[in-house]
Amino acid sequence: MTINNEANPPARHSNRREFLAAGAVAIGASSLASAASPAAETAKAAATAKSGMGSALSDRIYKSAKWSMIGEPGSVEEKFALMKRLGYDGMELESPIGLDPVEVRAATQATGMPVHGVVNMRHWEIRLSDPDPKVQAQAVEILEQCLQESAAFGGNSVLLVPGRVTGEKETHDQVWQRSIAGIRKTLPLASKLGVRILIENVWNGFCETPEQLRDYLDEIDSPWVGSYFDIGNVQKFSPSADWIKVLGKRIVKVDVKDWGVEAGFCKIGDGDVDWPAVREALREIGFTGWSTAEVSGGDAARLQDISQRMDKSLLASGSRSTHRPSGAS
Template sequence: MTGFDRRTFMGLTIAGAAGLALGNGVSTIRRDPWIRKALKVGMIAGGETLAEKFAIARDAGFDGIELDSPGPIDRPAVLRAMEASGLSVPGVVLSTHWSKPFNHPDAGVRAEADAALEIALRDCKSVGGTSVLVVPAVVNQSMPYADAYRLSQEAMRRAVPLAGELGVSIAFENVWNNFLLSPLEAARYCDELNDGLEKPVFGWHFDIGNIVNYGWPEQWIETLGERILKLDVKDFSRTKRNEEGLWKGFGVEIGDGECGWERVRASLNKVGYRGWAAAEVGGGDLERLTDIARRMDRVFDQA
């Protein structure tokens, strides 16, 4: 799978931490950090320019920012912000996979989805990212599961030549889309797409909190294994879900829900995961983002 080996990852992390300490006067070098912390760009409140937003994320303790594409990605501005802050853009999130799903019954909409993914792949490469987060399909009463499976895989295969040329992976996220509901099926879906390719293109951007409603993160992690390219981080409370309603389950801070972070860490270590994890929670100002970064360090035991 694409990604950092441990030596490369540690070299980049140590260099980045040293740069932050010198660049903003904050000495926050941690021992052997095995997770590089990112956040979604929309979480950053404040900052009139992209450079200011990157600086806020840096000062909060993050190592990178994920952008949305297609969207207003100003490549020169992004590169300047990266250079000034020392942060990376590890990847981008496809912004159209809910409004224009790859399995839409209208062929015209599917073509628009293909075009959006092409833009996202190119945007990702242009700012040094390594993967595009994709929701592969959306199943509902009017879209049979088998059709969603077939149409989404057809779309993914159409993206292989460009993704391979650019060296950018397509990373599927587990969301509440009524699709790929078991880790065994999720692994098989990915393997079917990679089968026959000289180099794997597809993997998983595994969302730890999203799975808690209908599964256990450690089971998914150990089944997906090296297919996991990146992580999304949030927490979820089954107790709040049961007592207050489904979506209230997300109403807990990272570390305060029922993800079972000790088991998550053990499973990530078991499969040898080292790399990026992006917060996907309600954002805010510097104080709020600093709290999120510290919570991430605690749940990954690198505080």
């Protein structure tokens, strides 16, 4: 994940492996059940779409935001409560982040705001595609830590940028092969915890057509790996709706932002993304699940504006359904 696709700054590496490993067994069963429900919801949505019923996206797409977007001070619970008041259904955290999983779970219990997943905050700096095998191994360790933290927080996904095309030592083919090899090493843990690894499309020189991303995911060929589709990031290359139709059921979650030839990255609804076409494409593939704003955050007024823009652009609604998700799936 990156705001405006700039590399994330190095984050303080907090190794809480002992705590997370101790909680993994207790969390595993509930997380596996949580991870199964998006697929069931997707199948149900596809069936209702065929019959022409249940077509309101606001009834089956949940809204969240990235933790770093919250510019207001306060405890985890206070921030969760604020976001709920502003119209969000849940949160996406970052990893490694240094938050106490016990405090996060308590905040979810108190507010009804689930954590649906985490963003790997070190995937730009320490890449699976790095030419140095030692760095590749470190990237695998970090991804495994992210999987553990997501499960500990109650989430069911880790957003991952698989690498970056940088030159002759990190070509498109090398990013493809090295990242797949690294991801496959983490799949036993992902399946044990019930946490999916979701590949975000970004401006990293990799898979810049929907067919390439489709084939990349299909080569991995695992139910624990899918697409975290960023609606705004692809607009530079081709219409977002076209990507959605090609990727289809491989899309598990979506990032929400806008981009335009003249505006660059801008407020949701102010760029070149064809939102009606995006909504129709999401209906066609029967998408249901989490959408997460990935834009510059700020104070409560800014966060409320983002929430309202998501309603208008993505959900085509001025108000949300009263139904809220009961868990992180």
